[in-house]
Amino acid sequence: MKTKSKTQFEGSWVWKRKREKILLRDEGLCVECRRYGRKDREGLPVRATLVHHRIEYEDAPELALVDSNLVSLCEACHNRAHPDRAAKKGTPPRFGR
Numbered sequence: 001m002k003t004k005s006k007t008q009f010e011g012s013w014v015w016k017r018k019r020e021k022i023l024l025r026d027e028g029l030c031v032e033c034r035r036y037g038r039k040d041r042e043g044l045p046v047r048a049t050l051v052h053h054r055i056e057y058e059d060a061p062e063l064a065l066v067d068s069n070l071v072s073l074c075e076a077c078h079n080r081a082h083p084d085r086a087a088k089k090g091t092p093p094r095f096g097r
């Protein structure tokens with residue numbers, strides 16, 4: 001059996017629905033920023049722009065839709081979560097919706 005590629009997975013309706021659910025669960029806020037009490041320029045809680053897999057899809061496709069493996073992050077925190085990915089330019093960050 002062949003697993004779907006990550007791109008295929010991210011385009012799927014199951015993922016889109018799950019992503020909405022996770023953003024809702026985290027109240028649309030970046031959980032990392034919230035944990036450290038970080039605020040944005042206007043002094044408001046930092047909004048999440050995407051949902052990140054704690055364990056990468058490539059490493060554990062079976063965890064791709066498990067809530068505990070998913071976390072809403074802002075772009076800065078997401079870049080920190082993927083230091084190698086942030087280093088290379090060219091791939092624009094994927095925003096929610």
Ligand SMILES: [Zn+2]
Nearest residue numbers: 030033074077
């Ligand atoms: Zn953040």
Ligand SMILES: [Zn+2]
Nearest residue numbers: 052053078081
């Ligand atoms: Zn990620």
